Amino acid sequence: MNVKIDGPLYSGKAKDVLMTDDPEIVAVRFRDDITAGDGEKKDTLEMKGYYNSVISAKIFEVLEEAGVPTQYLELPEPGCMLARKLDMIPIEVILRNIAAGSIVRRFPFTEGQEFRPPIIQMDYKSDEHGDPMLNEDIILALGIATRDEISEIRRMTFKINDVLVEFFREKGIILPDFKLEFGRDSSGRIRLGDEVSPDTCRLWDMETGKPLDKDIFRRGEEGVVSAYRRVAEMILDREDTERWNIKI
Ligand SMILES: Nc1ncnc2c1ncn2[C@@H]1O[C@H](COP(=O)(O)OP(=O)(O)OP(=O)(O)O)[C@@H](O)[C@H]1O
Ligand SMILES: [Mg+2]
CATH class of the missing domain: 3.30.470.20 (ATP-grasp fold, B domain)
Structure with a gap:
């Protein structure tokens, strides 16, 4: 998909939504910011956005494959997703x-x-x-x-x-x-x-019963990004890591 990324449309607590030269397509940038409790607890965790973007892309693809309409178009690079602009x-x-x-x-x-x-x-x-x-x-x-x-x-x-x-x-x-x-x-x-x-x-x-999600951050514990990386490792095939050039 060949679109040119323009300026910001809006910026949320964890992602930026950018316009492109196609009015129906936006670029979603996954940032490393993490918040909990309506933004009361905040931090920036290196690579968090990277893992969230590839995990999301994989899941959107699985859902599209199963016939669920999603915003997803493409992941041109980890961290940045091209998506249909939605109201x-x-x-x-x-x-x-x-x-x-x-x-x-x-x-x-x-x-x-x-x-x-x-x-x-x-x-x-x-x-x-x-x-x-x-x-x-x-x-x-x-x-x-x-x-x-x-x-x-x-x-x-x-x-x-x-x-x-x-x-x-x-x-x-x-x-x-x-x-x-x-x-x-x-x-x-x-x-x-x-x-x-x-x-x-x-x-x-499933083996340990331990959370691999934002609850680790909510509880103020260490290892948030390594848990997110673990999720990526568990759900991505070799083919995914190759086509997206993902380093796990
Ligand atoms: N395909 C899409 N088209 C347009 N906007 C989208 C699309 N997908 C998500 N959004 C919106 O982009 C924003 C995503 O940013 P983020 O998740 O960081 O925001 P948030 O903190 O949850 O919400 P807020 O908008 O209150 O800041 C959300 O407002 C979300 O509703
Ligand atoms: Mg949000």
Whole structure:
């Protein structure tokens, strides 16, 4: 894909979104910044963006292969992804297979309890309002998505879960929960956007039961980047590391 990267469109807490000379394509730069607790805890960890970008690219490819429409176009180099520009829907769609994190603090669930069927939770993506939990009536009243879009997002999220639970299981990783963001492409179709990485998923090593994700940072422990590198190592094939020229 031959596009020229232009100036910034916007800059979030962990990524920069840059315009290109094609109005329908953006370049997503994965930075080394990491935050937790709505940006209260912050750090910069060398190579974090590099690993997140290749992990995300791999997962978007796996999902596209399974028929899930995503933003993903190409990873011209680790750290920088070409993606379809989406009109983002400000909802954090969280799917939970196993109880961990905020759901255990806010409801009488037991840490580690399995949810069958999985739970989908939708939070309003707004730092200003503290990402409050939504329901369908509130989404409709806010005018951020239609009833049909909400059911499409739910359907896609369950499908993504089926694909990813199996994908990670084969690689020796448990997927307790993850957060997704969706948007509309230029034809109005809902696509998975943003990123799917150890910043946005809980990933547990099947053998040790230990986290390989942002929980290590949330707990103030060492070894965040080495865990992210380990995830890349576990999920990428030789073919991936060769075509992307990845150093693990
Ligand atoms: N394909 C896409 N097209 C346009 N915008 C996108 C796309 N994918 C993700 N985004 C948006 O780009 C930003 C990504 O940056 P990042 O994840 O660093 O931000 P954030 O801190 O989560 O959110 P905020 O926007 O509140 O700063 C998010 O606002 C996200 O919604
Ligand atoms: Mg984000």
